[in-house]
Amino acid sequence: MRRYADALDAVERYRQLPYTFRRRHNETAEIRDEMARMISEVQVALAFHRRWLRLDAEELGEAYDALVDKIQLKNKSYRKDALAAPPAIKDVEIEISPGYGFEEDLDRLECLRRMRKHLRLRHNIF
Numbered sequence: 001m002r003r004y005a006d007a008l009d010a011v012e013r014y015r016q017l018p019y020t021f022r023r024r025h026n027e028t029a030e031i032r033d034e035m036a037r038m039i040s041e042v043q044v045a046l047a048f049h050r051r052w053l054r055l056d057a058e059e060l061g062e063a064y065d066a067l068v069d070k071i072q073l074k075n076k077s078y079r080k081d082a083l084a085a086p087p088a089i090k091d092v093e094i095e096i097s098p099g100y101g102f103e104e105d106l107d108r109l110e111c112l113r114r115m116r117k118h119l120r121l122r123h124n125i126f
Contacts, residue, residue, distance in 0.1 A: 003056075004115045007049035007064060011108075014042045015071050018078035018100050024087050039079075057118045063111040070104040 017038060024031050046068055054061025078100040088094055 001119060003049075003052065004119070006045075007053060008111075010042060010045035010049050011064075011067060011071065014046060014068070014075060015102060015104075017042065017075065018082040019096055021079055022082035022085055022088075022096050023094050025089075026087050035083075057114070060111075060114045060118050063107070063114045067104055067107040067111045070107045071102055074100070074102060 020038065021035055024035070050061065050065055050068065053064045081100075
């Protein structure tokens with residue numbers, strides 16, 4: 001169960017990158033290094049969970065891949081948009097409205113359904 005939660009956490013961290021970038025407070029080399037590190041770390045986590053879930057259960061891995069793929073369709077352009085905006089200099093600029101629209105709800109629900117199904121199968125074995 002914990003591994004599934006970690007996999008979903010990686011998806012959410014990836015999904016949040018445009019918001020995090022938009023909330024940056026300056027445009028220094030240190031901030032750029034930090035943002036590059038964030039991208040790298042979450043991409044490594046996603047790659048790990050893609051492989052691990054596919055090894056654990058092929059159909060579960062397929063659902064997770066579909067979820068990640070759907071978010072990746074827009075994430076890069078949203079990150080670029082966020083970086084094109086000036087850094088936040090006022091507290092009110094931290095709140096991002098209307099936000100970035102990801103349309104992965106059905107893919108997320110299908111991934112959760114398959115995770116629950118796989119967890120039930122495991123509990124029935126023991």
